[in-house]
Amino acid sequence: MRRLLLKKARRKLITGSVLAMVMLTVLASPALAQEELAPATQFILDNLWVFIAGVLVFFMQAGFALVEAGLTRSKNVANIMMKNLMDMAAGVLAFALVGFAIGFGGNELLGGWFGFGWFIPGIEDTVAEGLLPSTFFFFQAAFAATAATIVSGAMAERTKFKSYFIYSFFITALIYPVVLRWTWGGGWLAQLEVPFSDFAGSTIVHATGGWAALMGAIILGPRLGRFTKDGRPRAIPGHSMPFVVIGALILFVGWFGFNPGSELIADEFVMQIATKTLLAGCAGAVVAMLTNWSRAGKPDVSMAANGLLAGLVAVTAPVGAVETWAAVVIGATGGLIVIFSVAFFDKLKIDDPVGAISVHGVAGTFGTLSISLFARYDDAFLGRENAGLFYGGGLGQLWTQLMFVVVHFLFVTITAGALFLAIKATLGLRVSEAEERAGLDVEEHGSPGYGHDPGLPTSLSTTVPGSGA
Amino acid sequence: MRRLLLKKARRKLITGSVLAMVMLTVLASPALAQEELAPATQFILDNLWVFIAGVLVFFMQAGFALVEAGLTRSKNVANIMMKNLMDMAAGVLAFALVGFAIGFGGNELLGGWFGFGWFIPGIEDTVAEGLLPSTFFFFQAAFAATAATIVSGAMAERTKFKSYFIYSFFITALIYPVVLRWTWGGGWLAQLEVPFSDFAGSTIVHATGGWAALMGAIILGPRLGRFTKDGRPRAIPGHSMPFVVIGALILFVGWFGFNPGSELIADEFVMQIATKTLLAGCAGAVVAMLTNWSRAGKPDVSMAANGLLAGLVAVTAPVGAVETWAAVVIGATGGLIVIFSVAFFDKLKIDDPVGAISVHGVAGTFGTLSISLFARYDDAFLGRENAGLFYGGGLGQLWTQLMFVVVHFLFVTITAGALFLAIKATLGLRVSEAEERAGLDVEEHGSPGYGHDPGLPTSLSTTVPGSGA
Amino acid sequence: MRRLLLKKARRKLITGSVLAMVMLTVLASPALAQEELAPATQFILDNLWVFIAGVLVFFMQAGFALVEAGLTRSKNVANIMMKNLMDMAAGVLAFALVGFAIGFGGNELLGGWFGFGWFIPGIEDTVAEGLLPSTFFFFQAAFAATAATIVSGAMAERTKFKSYFIYSFFITALIYPVVLRWTWGGGWLAQLEVPFSDFAGSTIVHATGGWAALMGAIILGPRLGRFTKDGRPRAIPGHSMPFVVIGALILFVGWFGFNPGSELIADEFVMQIATKTLLAGCAGAVVAMLTNWSRAGKPDVSMAANGLLAGLVAVTAPVGAVETWAAVVIGATGGLIVIFSVAFFDKLKIDDPVGAISVHGVAGTFGTLSISLFARYDDAFLGRENAGLFYGGGLGQLWTQLMFVVVHFLFVTITAGALFLAIKATLGLRVSEAEERAGLDVEEHGSPGYGHDPGLPTSLSTTVPGSGA
Amino acid sequence: MKLIIAFIKPFKLQEVGDALKAVGVSGMSVSDISGFGRQAGQKEVYRGAEYEVDFVPKVRLEVLVPDDLVSPVVEAIEESARTGEIGDGKIAVVSLDNVVRIRTGERGADAV
Amino acid sequence: MKLIIAFIKPFKLQEVGDALKAVGVSGMSVSDISGFGRQAGQKEVYRGAEYEVDFVPKVRLEVLVPDDLVSPVVEAIEESARTGEIGDGKIAVVSLDNVVRIRTGERGADAV
Amino acid sequence: MKLIIAFIKPFKLQEVGDALKAVGVSGMSVSDISGFGRQAGQKEVYRGAEYEVDFVPKVRLEVLVPDDLVSPVVEAIEESARTGEIGDGKIAVVSLDNVVRIRTGERGADAV
């Protein structure tokens, strides 16, 4: 909201100056009569940058797919890959069809608490103040796909593909868009006396995925054998740590579109946001590794990767408002939190194979709250400098941020919970025991994710790593 | 051709205005005497954007390698990786040596139907109207490498490495460049009364690879055991669905360089092209998955990935000319086509392990034709608005597009076919039965793609997924 | 140094022109009173480009991880992944804490031979001539992480994680930064009568990693079984060629940030640097493959990948100064060198599982020297045109480059050697024989990199590639 | 001394293991095999084409037992491995000339 | 009742399987092994260095047969698995005390 | 003719192989198995949770020998495979009715 106003303002300056330039250049060369037709380079640069950032965010889909595949068993590897592929494909279409219009479209319902629209408003426009509809949709679609795909990890190895496919349509068509309208869409949370702040979506994107994942994991129940009869957690190691680490590194790279791109223009703050994102992620990885090391006696690879991601998620909201040193602190705290959060959900017997709830839900919520402590700059949401408690900003921002995360938690858990229960009551949400034991690849998709020549015993039909010729 | 003119035009405005600006700024500060040395920011932005797009297209090499490796057997995994690596390396050198000059160089032969030149013309220039030679070469080289690498998948698991290596040199040195000269090079297809349109290369790039792949697959014949004695197709499942899906996602990301980069300048259309590309790909994936699901009873992972790619290939030609809704329709149709096309080539006993012929040849040709129905905007090839049948553009464009794809099909199948037959007659094209059975990794490259400690039995020499310590 | 001066110069022009433009535009529209607040688009473009280049360089971390994992055994796959992840995370923090300030900070010690500072100087600034501190730090941090991560490959499969973790902190905190201060930091090597040239860091980055890797490999000694009792080398094949090739392709893509980004502004040379980088890499791959083919009888996949990287490393220093044809020659020579270098270190019984010493140390040093032969343009380090021997530049540059690489070799081997010996004397550097035999994944990190269900025998607990349901 | 070899359904392994412990046999050696028999391999579908997998994954058990434990062990395996459906597998009993425990050099019954 | 164990070349498996069917044996259990013997492992080359693979991949067959089928089965395997080149492998025949079909509890010949 | 089956620790394989050569046996067939026995599986930790691996990876040897070589071979394996620590494994000796070398059709002792 403010952000849009702000952009409008800057635009006017730019376009103004262009006009001025033209006036003068006209004199200089008659050939320039229609110079005003050529859009200002800064306008193109803004749009191009946000688009490139969107591409980086879409690349995160590969990162999620790898992390989730690596942390689950090989008999379900094709299924988890398929879920990541299709929740993006279906999610983007759903978001284009109605989601985007609900989130950012004009026609308001229930006094701005809800909206409605059809397809992407103004998608054919080639002139705009600020971002083109196509640029803005592209970037937002990438975010929507991210929110949707977070859930697949927590529900891995036991969810019916058909049911998951339907879920992913609804979350991007309805649930996530309503969150958008309330926030980045300029809705009530943006219109508060002390407006909310969530620069790049710790809560709006990540916690939406994280809390939906929480409901999914609860309603599904744990995987067979995940907890012993006497209730002790029993590890089910993931089948590929290289997938986990490469996936995490891809997500890390994608985050340099996710956060800096959320500046929504190409200006001098983009690079600072990137640096804060970088340092927060690295701090998260180091702290998570050391914490887990001291607790479990050995440095766990997948927890270090979770720590990197938790640091990145935590800094996603405050990155525009805090100083660089604070970003390090926030990222480190994210890395610390994720270790205890994973242990906590284990205790509750909520089976989240990849740690999605802890990384995206818990660390994301923490990051959103951290603004009320560390905010120093105006990130164009806060509307003021020094809003953080540590900078004398008082408690006002803390109340707003608290209300924001609580309302968001309730809205997402209730709607996503209802959605999963509805699917469970109709199509069913979980595969049969036999299917879960055999693996979802063969049962749900027809053939194993690591295929073999059907005419021969396994070992003869493929060169498994190490079996030679 | 037109595109070049167009760019020239825009350039003049820019440079003009810069000069004007300089004139004035000179007064303002004597230090600015040689301001005209500093090139216009828009000029840099245009070049930088096209270069970055080229980087994204080069990244597609990793995507192709993964998709092809995933859809073939592990005993040939190192071989398919090597082919993907070397067809790029050799292809780029071949394209630099003669290909680029043939496609875009000045000296014409046979009245513009052919051209010739040596190395990259003007590669050392640092001043240009529009794109620098280095920028344009970089981008075009990425496209040439794409056309070349498409073929390796269809010829996988049975082609001699040496023979493939030689093929890849010739297609990028001669065959593809001639197609370029006729089209983007401004040749006869661009000079027709009703000129052809192929914005980013559904036919020029993808179908060139696709049809060469068709000839390769036919001349090689199917893999041992691919068809039973009584001629029924027998599936040879690929060894890694995660490779397939991650590869497809990488290609998807690369396409945001492939299509929007083909605008060849940084302007307000880039982002619209990206959005149409996005929606077409997603529609292709969803439709392919649903079609295959309804036909085979289960949603196949690799067919969904093929659908994503088919949607992207289909929209590559029309993306500059059609409206957003039409891009969705075209992408969806691409996804539909690929399912039936794969089944069709199975029936013909043409063994294409990865579906390259269907994805790049068939869907690419469809996409090129779709322009004659859906074209609404001038994509700088059409030279007019509303060229599409549905917009009252008449049949003119349909005839041109038909002639274009037919001539292209004949040229590529004949030249590529001749090339493969020549190699077959001299070096031989296919490995021995024994080698095919043992796998190409050990026989062609000396050691298995999934290596093991030679002193120990397999199982003891490596921790295969799951074998613990 | 010169580079900075140069940039300053260009900047003045730009900012000057902006001011001028403002003066005029003010008259044209009162709304533009604070137009000077809006930074010049070129300034943003420079920073944005260098930041994007930095993102590409960070992506190289995934490439290194894959190449190193692929060339080692699966029982150590989680360990090598973890090392790559953590040397980046710890390295970036160490570089932020002191490294960057040592390399580029103001306060000099020992007459400029050393410097010191705390955290990132000026990181909160949003106005700058040339690059913002945040932009410059982000880009430099990506380079520091690269230098650090090169070492993990050569020390793979036998190094204690804790010891490696500590090493990676010190190299990015102290060793690499001192090299920076002497060179890009404007230190004594930049102030020589005939100043050094290393455009993008063949020596500064790659050889630093390569020579540190050399000391690590020597001090560790070879892996168990790498050499027979009678001293003949015994191959220990890597467990995944697909990892190797995909990793190499990711590095290849990242190099288009590494070299062109080192221009440190967005200008017309960026695209030429990219083209030279492309051709050098491709030439390296082709020549390495053919050389190895003729020597060993078969084209080795991992040597072809090494060749690609050697070509890229070799051209990294001269890319700004040489003509395009020379880049091809230099890349090809790099590919040739790597084959013989790998054989050479085998003879010396220095066990480098991935060829890091040859690719980064040897090819990097060659590339740095090649400048003195082929330099034609002023790359802003040379300070003159035609500095190369072949262009009549005389021997001056050769002496400087020789001194540069010799001093660098001595400094890195001595300091890195001391560091490794200190760690060896205290914590120990190498794991126990039993641990090395069992694999580092379980012993160092607690569970296998390719996990399995603990309750069942391997084969039943996971679908290994090919084992079906 | 006998060697009892059994081919069973993989997911029955844990039950069989428990049953063996119950009759006092703590040790066994397990490997996985591809079984061919009356039970047909399952139909799979890949890229739209159906195909038959000729073999069925099974687990192979080897249990060294003293003579007196043969029938209890055979019965224990029989009961714990039975599902009643085709594909349950086979048990074979082989006589041994001797058994050695490598660690101690014990021979015969003590070796198990 | 006998247990026939054979070590053969992997690519011969299908032929052997057909040959067994031909003599009326429908079932078998197959696993893959590493064979050491007269046949030398192949030379491979990696990163420019040649090396010898000590073992040769082989397939291990186990076939449970009633006594009367022993010689036909042995001959069937012999003929179908023979290439005449070194490395064709071995066949061993073991006497069994008993065989059980788990599903039905059948004993002896009926169990196969 | 006897078949000697041994379950040993994987890293002892090479030593055992050398010991066998020393007593004149050139051939063997090796597979890897999961061993259950007195030796407990190791503790591993994943994502902060400890867990026990029930089995221990072992190697299974099969050696076909003429009767006169039985005791030398058994002793050779015993000595070369022994570490003295729990988990060293077992050796079993099985009588064979017959052995065939597929390549030549040789029977009995000549076949080995």
Ligand SMILES: Nc1ncnc2c1ncn2[C@@H]1O[C@H](COP(=O)(O)OP(=O)(O)O)[C@@H](O)[C@H]1O
């Ligand atoms: N003649 C045989 N020799 C060796 N193993 C056999 C034999 N027959 C069956 N088996 C093993 O027993 C398993 C089950 O046999 P099958 O005939 O499918 O069912 P059932 O034992 O219930 O009749 C097979 O998969 C195979 O592993």
Ligand SMILES: Nc1ncnc2c1ncn2[C@@H]1O[C@H](COP(=O)(O)OP(=O)(O)O)[C@@H](O)[C@H]1O
């Ligand atoms: N003494 C033995 N004990 C067990 N298996 C053996 C023995 N000798 C050979 N084999 C098995 O038979 C296979 C072929 O034996 P080999 O000596 O190479 O050829 P051939 O049987 O034609 O003489 C070996 O790879 C191994 O699996």
Ligand SMILES: Nc1ncnc2c1ncn2[C@@H]1O[C@H](COP(=O)(O)OP(=O)(O)O)[C@@H](O)[C@H]1O
């Ligand atoms: N009763 C048995 N039947 C079959 N194999 C056994 C038996 N007991 C032990 N083994 C094998 O021998 C290995 C070592 O046995 P274990 O009891 O652990 O040590 P030890 O043999 O030193 O007493 C086991 O891992 C298993 O493979």
